[in-house]
Amino acid sequence: MxxxxxxxxxxxxxxxGGVMRRVxxxxxxxxxxxxxxxxxxxxxxxxxxxxxxxxxxxxxxxxxxxxxxxxxxxxxxxxxxxxxxxxxxxxxxxxxxxxxxxxxxxxxxxxxxxxxxxxxxxxxxxxxxxxxxxxxxxxxxxxxxxxxxxxxxxxxxxxxxxxxxxxxxxxxxxxxxxxxxxxxxxxxxxxxxxxxxxxxxxxxxxxxxxxxxxxxxxxxxxxxxxxxLGRIVELARADELYAMPLMPYTQALLSAIPVPDPDAKRERIVLRGDVPSPANPPSGCPFHPRCQHPQKDAACSAIVPPLELKEPNHWAACIKQLPTRISWEEQQSAGATRPPERIVPVRATA
Amino acid sequence: MTPRPLLSVEELRTYFRTSAGVARAVDGVSFSIAANESVGVxxxxxxxxSVTSLSLLRLIQRPGTIEPGSKIELEGTDLLSLDDESMRRIRGNRIAMIFQEPMTALNPVFTIGAQLAEVPRVHEHITRRDAWARAVEMLGTVGIPDPAERAHSYPHQLSGGMRQRVMIGMALMLSPALLIADEPTTALDVTIQAQILELLAELRARTAMSVLLITHDLGVVAESTSRVIVMYAGEIVEQAGVRELFAQPHHPYTEGLMAAMPRAGTKRERLTVIPGAVPSPYEWPSGCRFHERCPYAWERCEREHPPLYEIGVGHVSRCHLAVEPERRATPHLPLAARAGAGA
Known part of the structure; x- marks a missing residue:
C-alpha cells in the first residue's frame, strides 16, 4: 500500500544580486x-x-x-x-x-x-x-x-x-x-x-x-x-537497476564504484568533466554534456527527456533508450541525426 | 623485494604526551616501499x-613526538637525523603529500597558477616566467582543461575534483620519488574518484614515482595498489600482496573489514559486523589489541601480544592463529559483543 x-x-x-538584492x-x-x-x-x-x-x-x-x-x-x-x-x-x-x-x-x-x-x-x-x-x-x-x-x-x-x-x-x-x-x-x-x-x-x-x-x-x-541535477533520471527495483542500468549516467555511476576484488574484470566508464551547476543546468537532458550514449545527438540538448517506463517497473529518462514517447519525427525536428536504440548495459562485474 | 627499497621504516613510534596520558598513536610500525611501487594502507x-604518513614527512606537531629508536630511511638518507633545513628540501623534492580536503590545503587568496609556480621558485630559484610556464604545463598534465586560462583561477572557482587535480599537480612539481596520498578521494563523488585514481595510475606509469595510498576503502585499495598494509590500534596487523590479501585474508580484523562491506549478492541479509569500536590510543588493550572484538580470541590472545608471523611469501599477520590455525574452526561471540553496548 x-x-x-x-x-x-x-x-x-x-x-x-545587486544592492537591491533582487532575484x-x-x-x-x-x-x-x-x-x-x-x-x-x-x-x-x-x-x-x-x-x-x-x-x-x-x-x-x-x-x-x-x-x-x-x-x-x-x-x-x-x-x-x-x-x-x-x-x-x-x-x-x-x-x-x-x-x-x-x-x-x-x-x-x-x-x-x-x-x-x-x-x-x-x-x-x-x-x-x-x-x-x-x-x-x-x-x-x-x-x-x-x-x-x-x-x-x-x-x-x-x-x-x-x-x-x-x-x-x-x-x-x-x-x-x-x-x-x-x-x-x-x-x-x-x-x-x-x-x-x-x-x-x-x-x-x-x-x-x-x-x-x-x-x-x-x-x-x-x-x-x-x-x-535535481531530476530523477532512473527508478527501478534495486536488483534490476544494478544488473541492468538503462541510463548512461547510472551505468557510469555503477562502473565507477571501486570493487574490493583485485581480479575483477570491468569496463569502467570514466565520465569527463564535473556535474554542472544547478543554477545554470544544461538545456534538454541535464546529462547530455557528459553522456557517452552512442546515439547522442542534437536532440538531446533540445528535448527534456520525460521519465518513462522502459521495462516493467523500470523507469528511465532518456529519449535515445527505447521505447520513448518522443517520436523519431519529433526528435528529428529538434536536430536529431541518430535514431534511438536499446544500448547494451555495461555493468562492472563484482 | 629489491635490495635497497626507496623508503624503509623501522620500529616507528609516534606518541602524543598530553595531560590525559600518552597516546601511542603509532606503536612500532615497520615497512618498506620499492621504487615505482604502489602500496596501500x-x-x-x-x-x-594518518599519523604514520605525517611522521614520514616529520610533520608531527607538539605534543606529538617521534620516539627515539624509530628509523625512517629514504634513498639511504636517515630522515630523523636531518636538520630542519635539509628536511624542508626533502619535502616536495623527494616526498610529496596530498590530503583529503584540497580546499583547506590550497591558499584561497592566490591563483592556482601562482601557487604552483611558487614551488619551483622556492626550491629551484628559477625565473617567474619559467616557473609560470612550468605551472601551466603541470596543470595540463593533471588534466585541467585550458590550463593557460585556468591558471588564473582561484581555488574557490574550481570543483572538488579539479582542486584535487591541482593538489596533485602541486605535489608533482618537483618530481618527487614518493607521493603520499592520504584519503585523496574520500571527499569526492564516485565518478570523480574514478578520474583521480586513473590520473594517479597514469602518472605513476609515466614517472618512476612510488605511491603510498592511505584509505579506509578496500575497493580503492584493490584497484590501485599492489601491496597492502592493514593497520589496527597503532600497529601493522597484516601485510600482503593485494591478490593474496583479498583471496586469503589471515588476520581476523582484515577478515572482519571485508565481511562488513555491503556488496552485490548480500542484499537484505544481515551484514557481518565487528562488534565494539577501535580502542583508545591512551589505553590499547593488553595482549592482542584486537582480542575483545575477535571471534576467535582465546586466553593466549589476552595475555600475549602477537608478533608479526610470516604466513606466506611476503605475507605477515599479527595473529596467534598462525601457530594455532585449528582455532579458526570454532568462532564464538566476541567479548565486545557480550558487553551489550553497540558501537
Missing part, C-alpha cells in the same frame, strides 16, 4: 520529481553531491518549504497542512541525519534528547516516559544507563544509534535516512545498517534512504531512484 | 594511518 506519494516536487532557491536567478535544487514509497518499503535515493537528494528529503517533510508539487502521506495532503497539524503529522514522518555530532544537543543528556519527542507529542510522562526511553535505548543496542550521559561521551556509531532512538520514540511509519552511515567507519557502518533493517522488520517502517554510496543502497533498498 | 579512523 502506498504510504507516501510525491508528484512534480520542486524546490528552487532564489539567487539574489536574478534560481538554483533548481529539486526540479520536478515524482515517486511513491510503499508501507514497509525502502526506497534508495542516490546521486552525486549537489544532485538535490538531501533537499528532496527535507522538502518532503517540509523542513524546507517546497516551491511546488504535491506530497501525500497516508492520504493527507502534506503541503496543505497548517503549522499545528503539520507538527502532529511529523510524529509519523521522522528523519535521521548524516552527522550524529551536530544533530544532537551537546547540553542535553541523551535520555533527554530521546524523551523530547515523547513530551512534545504527549505520548508519555514521568516514570512511563523514563521507562520508554530506557526501552528505546536498548532497542537500538545501547544500555539503559546511557540515558544520563552526554553526546560527547559516545562514539560516532553510538551517537547515530541515539539519533535513531530519537526518531523511533514517536512511533513513526516513515523515516527519511539522510546519509545515515556515511560518517561512520566500515565496521560500525555495518552495525547501523543491520540495526535499521532490524527496526524496519520489527515496526514495519518505510525508509527513504538517501546516500551517495551505491553499495550500501544496493544492500538496503527495495527500489532505487537515481538523481542527477 | 587501510584501517579505520584512529588506527594510526
Amino acid at each position: 502506498t504510504l507516501l506519494s510525491v508528484r512534480d516536487l520542486t524546490k528552487h532557491f532564489p539567487i539574489t 536574478i536567478g534560481a538554483v533548481r535544487a529539486v526540479d520536478g520529481i515524482s515517486f511513491d514509497v510503499a508501507q514497509g518499503e525502502t526506497l534508495g535515493l542516490v546521486g552525486e553531491s549537489g544532485c538535490g537528494k538531501t533537499t528532496a528529503g527535507r522538502a518532503i517533510l517540509r523542513l524546507i518549504e517546497p516551491t511546488s508539487g504535491e506530497i501525500f502521506f497516508d492520504g493527507t495532503d502534506v503541503r496543505a497542512l497548517a503549522k499545528e497539524p503539520l507538527r502532529k503529522l511529523r510524529r509519523k514522518m521522522q528523519i535521521v541525519f548524516q552527522d550524529p555530532f551536530s544533530s544532537l544537543n551537546p547540553r542535553m543528556t541523551v535520555g533527554a534528547s530521546v524523551r523530547e519527542g515523547l513530551t512534545i507529542h504527549k505520548l508519555a510522562e514521568g516514570s512511563a516516559a523514563d521507562a520508554r526511553v530506557r526501552q528505546l535505548l536498548e532497542e537500538v543496542g545501547l544500555r539503559a544507563e546511557h540515558a544520563t550521559r552526554y553526546p560527547h561521551e559516545f562514539s560516532g556509531g553510538q551517537r547515530q544509534r541515539v539519533g535513531i532512538a530519537r526518531a523511533l520514540a514517536v512511533e513513526p511509519k516513515f523515516i527519511v535516512c539522510d546519509e545515515p552511515v556515511s560518517a561512520l567507519d566500515v565496521s560500525v557502518q555495518a552495525q547501523v545498517i543491520n540495526l535499521l533493517q532490524d527496526l524496519q522488520r520489527a515496526h514495519g517502517l518505510a525508509y527513504l534512504f538517501i546516500a551517495h554510496d551505491l553499495s550500501v543502497v544496493e544492500h538496503i533498498a527495495d527500489r532505487v531512484a537515481v538523481m542527477y | 587501510v584501517g579505520e579512523s584512529g588506527c594510526g594511518k
